[in-house]
Amino acid sequence: MLLEYFIFGLISFLMTGAQCEVTEVLAEAGSQAVLPCKYSSSSSSSPAIIWSEADKGTVWRKQKSGLQYWGSSWLQGNQRVRCPHSQYESGDYSLQINNVREDDGGSYSCRVEHRDQVSETVVILRIIKVSFSPLAPIMGNDISITCNVTPWPIGASVQWTLNNSRFVPQTGITSKKVTAHSVMRMRVTAGLTGSWTCVVGYKGKEGQASATLAVKGIIQPSKDNTKVYTAVGSAVTFPCVFSYGLIPSHPVWEKLKPEFLFNPAPGRLPASFSPSSESQFPWDKSATLKEVELGDEGKYRCSGAVEGQRLTRNMQLVVAKIDSSDLSKKKGSVTLTCQLTDTSEVTDYEWVHVVYDLNGTKSVGSVQKGKTLSINTVSDENWGEWTCRFYGKEGVLGNVTYHIQQMSGLSEVKSTRLSHNTAAVIGLSFLLVVLLLILAQMYKNHQRRKRIFQYPALETIVHTISNEREERERNQVKE
Numbered sequence: 001m002l003l004e005y006f007i008f009g010l011i012s013f014l015m016t017g018a019q020c021e022v023t024e025v026l027a028e029a030g031s032q033a034v035l036p037c038k039y040s041s042s043s044s045s046s047p048a049i050i051w052s053e054a055d056k057g058t059v060w061r062k063q064k065s066g067l068q069y070w071g072s073s074w075l076q077g078n079q080r081v082r083c084p085h086s087q088y089e090s091g092d093y094s095l096q097i098n099n100v101r102e103d104d105g106g107s108y109s110c111r112v113e114h115r116d117q118v119s120e121t122v123v124i125l126r127i128i129k130v131s132f133s134p135l136a137p138i139m140g141n142d143i144s145i146t147c148n149v150t151p152w153p154i155g156a157s158v159q160w161t162l163n164n165s166r167f168v169p170q171t172g173i174t175s176k177k178v179t180a181h182s183v184m185r186m187r188v189t190a191g192l193t194g195s196w197t198c199v200v201g202y203k204g205k206e207g208q209a210s211a212t213l214a215v216k217g218i219i220q221p222s223k224d225n226t227k228v229y230t231a232v233g234s235a236v237t238f239p240c241v242f243s244y245g246l247i248p249s250h251p252v253w254e255k256l257k258p259e260f261l262f263n264p265a266p267g268r269l270p271a272s273f274s275p276s277s278e279s280q281f282p283w284d285k286s287a288t289l290k291e292v293e294l295g296d297e298g299k300y301r302c303s304g305a306v307e308g309q310r311l312t313r314n315m316q317l318v319v320a321k322i323d324s325s326d327l328s329k330k331k332g333s334v335t336l337t338c339q340l341t342d343t344s345e346v347t348d349y350e351w352v353h354v355v356y357d358l359n360g361t362k363s364v365g366s367v368q369k370g371k372t373l374s375i376n377t378v379s380d381e382n383w384g385e386w387t388c389r390f391y392g393k394e395g396v397l398g399n400v401t402y403h404i405q406q407m408s409g410l411s412e413v414k415s416t417r418l419s420h421n422t423a424a425v426i427g428l429s430f431l432l433v434v435l436l437l438i439l440a441q442m443y444k445n446h447q448r449r450k451r452i453f454q455y456p457a458l459e460t461i462v463h464t465i466s467n468e469r470e471e472r473e474r475n476q477v478k479e
């Protein structure tokens, strides 16, 4: 390295005064570097050009005749070096190197020989490369992020950006410049995922290189204390997804007791809680709660061991319900209130009337803002589902639905009507029975009379017999 600088310095020294300049080129590893070399001449005859590198000798050269030669180390594989001939006319003999590597970095010179005139340009090519160690770190472990510039420009400035915003090393991050690179060492968090760019500034020139860091660990939810919203009575999924292919050993789900605010202790999971099923990928440890009750709200923790590191993710279940009350004390009117066990992230509430037509197709009716809603339950226009949607900064967090019970509304009416009816029915039945009895009696009488009329002689006989008997009895009494 020192020798290189010495040679470069020597060349620069020798060239001072002559038609010579030193150009800095900063290129990202893997990209195309263009090493400028311009020579203007009024003559129409073409000059001889020699591009050479301090360590490796000739890179490429062209004779006056137009014949081209490549240096042996630049011939292997696909030709990475060319000097586009279309630009010769304008006196541009810039060298293009494709897919530059760190070992391409160094001092190059472009020598243009025209008649007895010689002009030389010196170009320092510096290759910038961002690297991570380890390549795909596990959350909680340490990582080194390095910006290599070969050769390193002494006195250069190095800045980092992460996902296009400036990354300023904070306390706990050791950042140092070693002679050949700038390195940051830090604890791995999910927040380090993304595109890292190292911006190098040197002598008024700027170059940059980027690389994407993939952090391994629990990728969903990506942050601790993520809130999971659900409604009473519905099912909910607690996400806990590890990086693709990262299979944790001893995965555990816990519900944390709320009493211990700072160091929560594990408590009992709800009865309908079911951890990951066999059908999921082995790195998906999401769990479900089949029927959420109000008391299920609180903190839950998913954890698993990966490469000797226990990864955990805490999340909070927020349960929503609708309270209904007839505050107005007016019959046929109800006030609905959207209640959540934690409202810290909620910015807005909205009520939506969901209507079903005869075909069962759902359509959204009127929308009203606010946490509470007063509606008239008598009007059948308001029957159906009323959904309270709650919003956070980034959109809808969840919803909870209340059924204005067409059925219960009716059943109220129905039940009272039913009691009236029962009385009526009982009364009517009683009347009917009496009527029937009367009818039966009348019928009996009628039948008897009919039977008697059938035998009028018999009746006379009976009558005379009874008359005779009566007379006899009277006579007996007289005697």
Ligand SMILES: *[C@@H]1O[C@H](CO)[C@@H](O)[C@H](O)[C@H]1NC(C)=O
Residues within 6 Å of the ligand: 357, 358, 359, 361
């Ligand atoms: C109900 O379905 C029938 C047949 O699919 C369709 O013709 C009709 O328009 C639908 N009615 C409504 C109210 O959507």
Ligand SMILES: *[C@@H]1O[C@H](CO)[C@@H](O)[C@H](O)[C@H]1NC(C)=O
Residues within 6 Å of the ligand: 352, 354, 387, 389, 398, 399, 400
């Ligand atoms: C309520 O949430 C469920 C599940 O996210 C969704 O399918 C449904 O469309 C939502 N309802 C309304 C009215 O927003």
